[in-house]
Amino acid sequence: MDVGTLTQQLVNALTLGAIYALIALGYTMVYGIIELINFAHGDVFMVGSFVSLWLLADFFGLRGPINNPAELVGVLVVAFVFSMVVMGLVGVVIERFAYRPLRNAPRLAPLITAIGVSFILQNIIQIWRGPAQLNSPQLIxxxxxxxxxxxxxxxxxVFVIAIAVGLIIGLHLFISRTRMGRAMRSTALDREAAQxxxxxxxxxxxxxxxIGSALAGAAGVVQGLYYGYTFFTIGFQGGLKAFTAAVLGGIGNTTGAALGGFTIGFIEVFASQAGYANWSEAIVFSILILVLVFRPTGLLGQPTAERG
Amino acid sequence: MKPRPLAFVAVVALVASACGSSSSTTGPQVVKIGVELPLSGGEAPNGGPTLNGIQLAINQIQVPGYTVQLNTQDDAVNGVNNPDQGAKNIGTLVSDSQVFAVVGPFNSAVAKAEIPVSNEAGLIQCSPANTNSTLTLGDPAKALRQAHPDQIAYVRVVANDDFQGLADAIIAYKDLGKKSMYIVDDQTTYGKYLADVVQAQFTKMGGKVVKRDGAGANVSDYTSLLTAAKALSPDVVFYGGVTSTGGGVLRKQMVANGMGDLPFVGGDGISDGAASVASSFLNIAGDQGDLNTWMTTAGAHDIPDRATLAAAYQAAFGKELGAYSAAAYACTQVYLEALKAVGPDRAKVRAYVTDTTHTFNTVLGPISFDANGDINQEIISYFQFDPSTKDWKFVRQNDPTKA
Structure with missing residues (x-):
């Protein structure tokens, strides 16, 4: 592999990893605070891509790149804000109706409702836009x-990586510096004491x-801009990888989720480069198993004992 | 006096049943042709025009004494053709006693799951689009018909992929004059075999396959594969697969990764209509991706009277003929001819259709089936993208082994 190809693949890995990291943050935040694997989270990302597709293609009637920089920035800001707010609200609604009533139920119950919500979201999109690949306008x-x-x-x-890193840093500051962030950390540590x-x-x-769902909404916008298409099952694939990233990094730890996302991006890209594209998932999961065997809490996770 | 509702219903039912029985003794008998195609989602551009071809045939051709209806089954699950669903569908059709023959399926992997079922039941299937060679030829084909190895219950009206793959290699090596090829297949029965044939033929002609990747429907990011391929400087790309498993997305990402200028050749899996058709290959690949694309279909484009058929199709559905509409029409014609000759008995229809001495007059011209169930005319049609119409343009057709 020559230097040019290597550099190119590094950029590819960072871009792919950035998307995984954005989705992984939502998994890890929710797990951190209520110890629920929110299986519907991947589908929140998928719905986000359709919300952004609707806004850009159907509402604004956009088809391709925008060349005027001011207009491009304006449309991008609107697209991200709109998709993030809509998906954030969807996340709140899901929590209110599917998880909150079961907060004190055995852990298996909310896990099952999470899977149910995942199917509901997929079916809604399938009925709304049909089970077909749809083109998203690539504004950049x-x-x-x-x-x-x-x-x-x-x-x-560059844009995808910048957006992801920016949002990750913003989230980190929010959690470590604000009052609400402190409330989130204390709730994660001990719900009753916090109360x-x-x-x-x-x-x-x-x-x-x-916040978690809004980040998935942002990832949905990125999906459309970067890949130029969306499909109603991408949430499953993307969600599974992102979930793996969250576990790899140490579930509950936001920095770990970001690290896990980029790690998986690198593994996948270099597996493809080596000619093992079809093995990339097997390789990703083998590494996950190894990490969990030797470091059960993930790369940056802390032992649960510290929590209680 | 108020009529008592129950008694009233009973009288109506009695009259109705009396009418029913009297009409069935004098009126035409209802028989059905089963239809097993991928019809929803990303597969709609494939199955839809094919179903229309069948519908047009039964509307235009009457068989005295029979009313022919369709029992239509969709094998697309989540927008992608699905062999398990196909096997279930063929079971549904077998258990509908009015079904005397089946048109379908569309995809080779689905056919692989269905042939054992229809073979055991002795229900004839005619595929308007399956091209995989192993469905009819050699030991793999025999393994599919375990129940009745000597009684084939599957025929097709298109050429197989040994011919189509050769034609695709001819486009790349001879028409375009390219020498180093990058191949991606979609890991399906169809895509993998077709890519194998292209690889073998292109190499035999003197070309070199610089890289070959398999990427199934679960791969949505081809960027890293393309970056690795780009370093090997291929001058032509072949895709063995269908649109719903990633053909259009692959081409779109080639453009994004600076490989949009490379000629792109595909089989009939990417033949699913103009750029204006949602979810078609040309639609997803995008304006730039569409340039420099070529593909083949495994049947004659110039059929004896295309104009008449196209006009009737246009009048009925308001659209242009699909890639396999005429083939589906021909399958239906074969069945209607058999119905006329031997009636709707499954065993008799199967025997009639698979009799190698029978010649059927169809829109494809006079056709017959050989002992394997393959059609006697192995013709491939060649297409190129036309930027002025944003659609595939027919270039020529021939038997590539004789070209």
Whole structure:
């Protein structure tokens, strides 16, 4: 492999990893606070891609790249805000009706409702837009870029990575610096004690779902911009990888989820480069198993004992 | 006096049943042709025009004494053709006693799951689109018909992939003059075999296959594969597979990764209509991806009287003929001719259709089936994308072994 190809694949890996990381954050935040594997989260990402498709293609009537920079930035801001707010609200609604009534039920119950919600979301989209691949407008010209040595780096990749890193840093600051962030951390640590100290548990959990789902909504917009299409089952594939990323990084740990996302991006890309595209999932999961055997809490996870 | 509702219903029912029985003794007998195609979602551009071909045939051709209806089954699950669903569907059709013959399926992997079922039941299937060679030829084909190895219950009106793959290699090596090929297949029965044939033929002609990747429907990001392939500088790309498993997405990502100028050749799996058809290959690949694309279909495009058929199709459905509409029409004609000759008995219809001495007059011209169930005319049609119409343009047709 020459240097150009290597550089190119590094960029590919970072871009793919950025998308996984964005979705993985939602898994890890929800698990961190209520210890629920929210299996519907991948489908929230998928619905996000359709919401953004609707806004851009049907509402704005856009078909291809926008060349005027001011207009491009404006449309992108609207697309991200709209998709993130809509999906954030969807997340809150899901939590309110599918998980909150079961908060004190045995752990298996909300897991089952999560799988149910996943199917409901898929079916809604299937009925709304049909089970077919649909084109999403690629607002940023996917061929435009600059050269680094012999490698071609596209602006869209830079944009995807920047968006993901920006949102991850923003989330980190939110959790570590704000009052609500502190409420989230204390709820994760000990729900009852937090409640006794005056933390509104329901609001805190709802906000957690809002943020996690909004990040998935952002990933949905990225899916459309980067790949230029969407399909109603992408949530399953993307969700599974992102869930793996969250576990790999140490579920409950947001930095770990981001790290896990990029790790899986690298594994997949270099498995493809080596000619094992069909093995990439097997390789990803083998590494996951190895990590869990030797570091059961994931790369950055902390032992649960510290929690209680 | 108010009529008592129950008694009233009973009288109506009695009259109705009396009418029913009297009409069935004098009126035409209802018989059904089973239809087993992928009809929903991303497969709609495949199954839809094919079903229309069948519908047009039964509307236009009357068989005295019979009313022919359809029992239509969809094998697409979540928008992608599904062999398990196909096997279930063929079971449904077997258990409908009015079904005397089946048109379908569309995809070779589905046929592989269905042939054992229809073979055991002795219910004839005629595929308007299956091209995989192993469905009819050699030991793999025999293994599919375990119940009655000597009584084939599956015929097709299209050429097989040994011919189609050769034609695709001819496009790449001879028509385009390319020497180094990158091949991607979609890991299906159809896609993999077709890619194998293209690889073998292209190499035999003197070309070199620089890289071959298998990427199934679960692969949605081809970027890393394409980056690896790009370093090997191929000058032509062949895709063995269908649109719903990623053909259009692959081409779209080739454009994004600076490989849009490379000629792209595919089989009939990407022949699913103009760029204006939602979810078709040309639609998903996009304006730039469509340029420099070629494909083949495994049947004659120039049939004896295409204009008449196309006009009737246009009048009935308001659309252009699909890639396999005429083939589906021909399958239906074969069945209606058999119905006329031997009646709706499954065993007799199967024997009649598979009799190698019978010649059927169809829209494809006079056709017959050989002992394997393959059609006697092995013709491949060649198409190229036409930017002015944003649709495939017919280039020529021939038997590639004689070209």
């Amino acid at each position: 010209n996917v061929q435009a870029g600059f050269r680094v040595g012999s490698a071609e780096v596209h602006w869209i990749s 006794l100290m005056g933390v509104d548990i329901n609001t805190t959990i709802a906000v957690t779902f809002f």
